[in-house]
Amino acid sequence: MMPSNEGLLDRIVDWLPTTLGFKRVASWTLVPYWARRTPVKPLPGGPHPSFQRGDNVQCMMNLIMPLKIKSPIGRAEAALAIAQNKDTIYAGLNNVGTVHFARFVIVGDNICMFSVYDGDFTNYIRDFIATIGEVFNEVVKLVEGGEKVTPCEKNVEAFIQWVHERDLYQVPDTATDFLRDQEALNGDRAVSPVNDDLTLLPRKLVLQLRANANVSLGNGYRAYPGFSVAQVRKQLGLGW
Amino acid sequence: MVDASVAKRLVQAIIDNLPEPVPGRRPVHTIGIGVKGKFVASDVARTYCIAEHFNGQSVDVSVRFSNGLGGLEQHDGWSDVRGMAARFHLRDGTGSDLIATTLGEFFVRNVDDFFKFSEVAKREPYERRRWWQKLGDLLQLKVPPRNPYPNETQSVDAGALRYANRHRFSQLGIFQVGLIGAPESYARASYHAVHTFWVTGPGAVRRPVRFSWQPVAGVRNTKLTDVPRDKYLFEELKDRLRRWPARFMLMMTIGEEGDALDDPTKPWPGTRIRIAMGTLTLTEVPEDQDAAGERISFNPCRLAPGIEASNDPILEARLGAYEVSREMRGGCPFRWRPDDAK
Numbered sequence: 001m002m003p004s005n006e007g008l009l010d011r012i013v014d015w016l017p018t019t020l021g022f023k024r025v026a027s028w029t030l031v032p033y034w035a036r037r038t039p040v041k042p043l044p045g046g047p048h049p050s051f052q053r054g055d056n057v058q059c060m061m062n063l064i065m066p067l068k069i070k071s072p073i074g075r076a077e078a079a080l081a082i083a084q085n086k087d088t089i090y091a092g093l094n095n096v097g098t099v100h101f102a103r104f105v106i107v108g109d110n111i112c113m114f115s116v117y118d119g120d121f122t123n124y125i126r127d128f129i130a131t132i133g134e135v136f137n138e139v140v141k142l143v144e145g146g147e148k149v150t151p152c153e154k155n156v157e158a159f160i161q162w163v164h165e166r167d168l169y170q171v172p173d174t175a176t177d178f179l180r181d182q183e184a185l186n187g188d189r190a191v192s193p194v195n196d197d198l199t200l201l202p203r204k205l206v207l208q209l210r211a212n213a214n215v216s217l218g219n220g221y222r223a224y225p226g227f228s229v230a231q232v233r234k235q236l237g238l239g240w
Numbered sequence: 241m242v243d244a245s246v247a248k249r250l251v252q253a254i255i256d257n258l259p260e261p262v263p264g265r266r267p268v269h270t271i272g273i274g275v276k277g278k279f280v281a282s283d284v285a286r287t288y289c290i291a292e293h294f295n296g297q298s299v300d301v302s303v304r305f306s307n308g309l310g311g312l313e314q315h316d317g318w319s320d321v322r323g324m325a326a327r328f329h330l331r332d333g334t335g336s337d338l339i340a341t342t343l344g345e346f347f348v349r350n351v352d353d354f355f356k357f358s359e360v361a362k363r364e365p366y367e368r369r370r371w372w373q374k375l376g377d378l379l380q381l382k383v384p385p386r387n388p389y390p391n392e393t394q395s396v397d398a399g400a401l402r403y404a405n406r407h408r409f410s411q412l413g414i415f416q417v418g419l420i421g422a423p424e425s426y427a428r429a430s431y432h433a434v435h436t437f438w439v440t441g442p443g444a445v446r447r448p449v450r451f452s453w454q455p456v457a458g459v460r461n462t463k464l465t466d467v468p469r470d471k472y473l474f475e476e477l478k479d480r481l482r483r484w485p486a487r488f489m490l491m492m493t494i495g496e497e498g499d500a501l502d503d504p505t506k507p508w509p510g511t512r513i514r515i516a517m518g519t520l521t522l523t524e525v526p527e528d529q530d531a532a533g534e535r536i537s538f539n540p541c542r543l544a545p546g547i548e549a550s551n552d553p554i555l556e557a558r559l560g561a562y563e564v565s566r567e568m569r570g571g572c573p574f575r576w577r578p579d580d581a582k
Contacts, residue, residue, distance in 0.1 A: 013378070026378075030379065176412040180408075194407065202381055
């Protein structure tokens with residue numbers, strides 16, 4: 001511990017934020033209070049739109065879909081829907097041709113799809129609908145609100161929007177880009193003179209994580225950034 | 241090149257904010273240690289840059305690690321930006337420098353910004369925030385400012401925060417400075433050259449790039465809760481190199497159209513192509529520290545053919561400011577000729 005020439009109350013207040021009790025009380029009282037005083041909107045999911053080439057390869061999708069049946073039976077149904085369609089999924093992913101990695105995961109009572117793909121998000125989902133739309137229908141019918149967008153082949157735009165809304169907000173790599181995301185959502189155009197208060201960053205983060213309970217942290221590590229599936233396969237001589 | 245009088249004003253602005261004058265020494269990054277090493281480029285480096293030190297042959301390198309604070313007091317354990325200035329010694333006696341710090345992005349875009357920052361971010365008395373003020377911070381879901389370090393009575397933190405609140409371009413750099421901490425070792429920190437450079441490859445292909453050193457030993461800071469020690473980094477490095485060399489990978493990120501080429505406050509996305517350009521192996525802390533680091537006049541614009549400075553105004557200003565600083569302390573002059581390049 002740091003040496004201190006201050007009094008007992010100073011030391012207690014320094015220690016307080018590290019305690020479980022304070023964190024619990026703050027979560028029950030201070031967080032709801034400040035959420036009412038300074039409401040925060042949920043930030044949209046998926047990658048930020050960009051024209052730059054490097055930003056349009058190896059994009060992440062972190063899709064979290066809450067199951068209708070929140071029990072082992074509901075989770076087993078979801079697992080079965082994926083297992084029964086494994087060949088369809090793999091063949092579909094090969095046909096899409098822009099996917100680096102994809103996997104289904106069950107976390108709590110959510111069926112999740114995490115993938116890394118190249119190109120535009122809406123085209124990625126369109127390709128999926130074309131190649132494995134039937135599998136999506138099987139999975140999505142087990143998910144809360146899924147019946148509104150199935151069959152996905154007949155509700156393409158609605159389905160794309162539905163997926164986008166369940167794709168996690170990707171917290172930027174830098175704290176200040178997180179602030180810029182909030183400002184963009186709130187229509188703040190950084191008019192002059194700027195008069196921010198950077199000391200509010202912790203509260204802004206807490207309240208944002210209240211609005212977006214699940215998020216992807218940072219941009220993610222890439223071993224070979226900037227390269228598409230097509231380039232990697234060509235360079236490695238894996239054919240197409 | 242930035243006007244000589246502007247370069248002098250830049251250096252003077254830094255000197256004016258020192259706790260005490262440091263004649264004959266660098267006004268910032270005053271405390272440092274020189275190290276000897278060798279750099280070997282990777283197999284692919286030469287396909288991106290024709291500069292001599294990227295051709296794959298072993299090149300002697302002089303490195304000076306430093307604490308960012310100006311002044312003669314050594315506070316290794318304080319949260320501070322650290323420097324890693326490297327001189328690649330080329331065959332004809334000239335050199336190519338790469339000056340990097342643990343700060344990922346700079347906090348001003350140009351010379352005018354720097355002067356305004358210097359006016360706002362003056363040293364001010366720094367006292368421990370009282371308990372009721374901290375309690376107020378916690379009730380507002382703010383993190384109270386850190387307690388002063390032992391013997392710390394002044395700081396630029398409050399002024400820098402005021403500047404950042406008014407200038408969004410500066411927020412990332414100043415935010416990073418606030419969280420930067422103290423490394424366990426100079427060999428356990430990543431160092432970033434912040435500016436964009438242009439490298440020329442075979443066939444005269446030019447690419448905008450940014451360089452970073454990444455420690456093979458991994459990045460590790462001291463614990464925030466530990467009592468900061470004032471002097472440990474020099475001995476740690478000597479001990480480390482007596483036992484085993486310390487290595488750094490030189491990573492080069494290639495920018496794309498639309499990336500900030502002339503603005504060191506803006507980061508490039510992590511999705512840019514990243515090339516491993518080579519490995520620096522540090523082997524020895526020489527006894528003669530004057531020759532190994534203190535007398536070397538590093539300059540971020542001293543670049544081997546094949547590497548060019550971008551139009552970044554801060555990089556341009558550093559060319560002159562480093563020379564002014566060098567003249568003031570009587571360091572070796574900036575020369576390109578092989579006979580006196582030091």
